[in-house]
Structures are given as structure tokens and as C-alpha cells.
Amino acid sequence: MRGFGDLEAAIMDRLWVRGEPATVREILTDLERELAYTTVLTVVDNLFKKGWLRREPAGRAHRYTPTASRGEYGARLMREALAESGDPAQAMLRFVGEMSAAEADTLRAALAAYEKGTQR
Structure with a gap:
């Protein structure tokens, strides 16, 4: 994609x-x-x-x-970028390093919500 x-x-x-x-x-x-x-x-x-x-x-x-929301489209693009990076961990680390404080807070909240939802 x-x-x-x-x-x-x-x-x-x-x-x-x-x-x-x-x-x-x-x-x-x-x-x-x-x-x-x-x-x-x-x-x-x-x-x-x-x-x-x-x-x-x-x-x-x-x-x-x-057929997909704007958020789903964005998630697919990010997933593809990670897959094509050659080193997903390094790409993620660099991506997070370039985030603003507000974006990092949003990421933390998303991870917490995800973890809470998967531990039921």
C-alpha cells in the first residue's frame, strides 16, 4: 500500500x-x-x-x-513504513524521538488504553 x-x-x-x-x-x-x-x-x-x-x-x-476511517488509513501507512524500514525498532525509536511533548503524551495514553483493553 x-x-x-x-x-x-x-x-x-x-x-x-x-x-x-x-x-x-x-x-x-x-x-x-x-x-x-x-x-x-x-x-x-x-x-x-x-x-x-x-x-x-x-x-x-x-x-x-x-471503507476505512482516516485514522485507519494513517495506521496502515505507519504500519507499512515500519515494515519497510528494515529495522522497525530503530525507525520507531527515531519516530518517537521526533515527537512533540503533546504527541508523546498522546502515544502514552494510546498505549495505556491498548494495554488496558487487552488485559481483560
């Missing part, structure tokens, strides 16, 4: 923010860019084929919904 391209990321962002299924026309309107309908249709179809979107019929069109 690789990160989204620029237009893929913009489309996914609009769908995550929207929080409800959208047609290609609605996505195009939300993007606030000068793009051809067919360009957005092609990228949305590619995201569907890659498994990032699901679709349901809506008249002659389809309504699209993300």
Missing part, C-alpha cells in the same frame, strides 16, 4: 469530512477545484477498485463511502 496521490487524498478527505455517501458530482462540487467530471470519476473509480471506497446505486450514478 502506498499513500494516496494528491487528487486521491483530496477526494478521500472530502468524503471523510462529509461523513455520508456522495456521488461523483457532489465530490466534484466539494473539491472546489477546476476539474473535469470525468477526471474525478476516474479517480473515484480507481479508489473503488483499490478497495478504499464502496459504492451503492443512486439512480444512474453511484454514492461512494470510504
Whole structure:
């Protein structure tokens, strides 16, 4: 898995923010860019084929919904980065070393919540 391209990321962002299924026309309107309908249709179809979107019929069109949350997408990217680093422990150490105090606090809270949830 690789990160989204620029237009893929913009489309996914609009769908995550929207929080409800959208047609290609609605996505195009939300993007606030000068793009051809067919360009957005092609990228949305590619995201569907890659498994990032699901679709349901809506008249002659389809309504699209993300198959993963923004957080799940971020977690997949981090997991891939660790796997491809060659040395996951070293990559994690460097990543943590670059965190702000607030980010480190967030990480500690997430680890504590995870550990609490797995010890039931």
C-alpha cells in the first residue's frame, strides 16, 4: 500500500469530512477545484477498485463511502513504513524521538488504553 496521490487524498478527505455517501458530482462540487467530471470519476473509480471506497446505486450514478476511517488509513501507512524500514525498532525509536511533548503524551495514553483493553 502506498499513500494516496494528491487528487486521491483530496477526494478521500472530502468524503471523510462529509461523513455520508456522495456521488461523483457532489465530490466534484466539494473539491472546489477546476476539474473535469470525468477526471474525478476516474479517480473515484480507481479508489473503488483499490478497495478504499464502496459504492451503492443512486439512480444512474453511484454514492461512494470510504471503507476505512482516516485514522485507519494513517495506521496502515505507519504500519507499512515500519515494515519497510528494515529495522522497525530503530525507525520507531527515531519516530518517537521526533515527537512533540503533546504527541508523546498522546502515544502514552494510546498505549495505556491498548494495554488496558487487552488485559481483560
